[in-house]
Amino acid sequence: MIKEVIVDPSKVFYEPKTTDHHHYFNVDTGELIDFEAELPALREMASVPEGMELVGVDVTVRVRSSAMAAASAGAA
Numbered sequence: 533m534i535k536e537v538i539v540d541p542s543k544v545f546y547e548p549k550t551t552d553h554h555h556y557f558n559v560d561t562g563e564l565i566d567f568e569a570e571l572p573a574l575r576e577m578a579s580v581p582e583g584m585e586l587v588g589v590d591v592t593v594r595v596r597s598s599a600m601a602a603a604s605a606g607a608a
Contacts, residue, residue, distance in 0.1 A: 537564065539592055554591040561597065 537545040539557045545564050556565040569591075580586050 537590075537592065539564065539594075552588065554593070556593050556595050559594050559596050 533550055535547040535550065537547050537555060539545065539555075543562065549566060553566050553568050556567060557563075558565070
């Protein structure tokens with residue numbers, strides 16, 4: 533099964549990895565990087581409507597290359 537990862541309305545990735553994992557999305561390069569992490573706090577704070585159960589939590593963390601961030605700060 534292939535999973536769809538939508539990082540913004542114009543950028544969609546198709547993920548063949550089916551195990552639970554999360555992503556870093558580099559906004560400068562467009563690269564999607566997998567990372568493994570147990571995030572029990574997210575599962576605990578997510579409330580679902582009555583009669584339903586939580587089946588998963590997907591996290592995409594947007595990052596920027598340090599050099600790009602420094603260049604952006606210097607240009608401002």
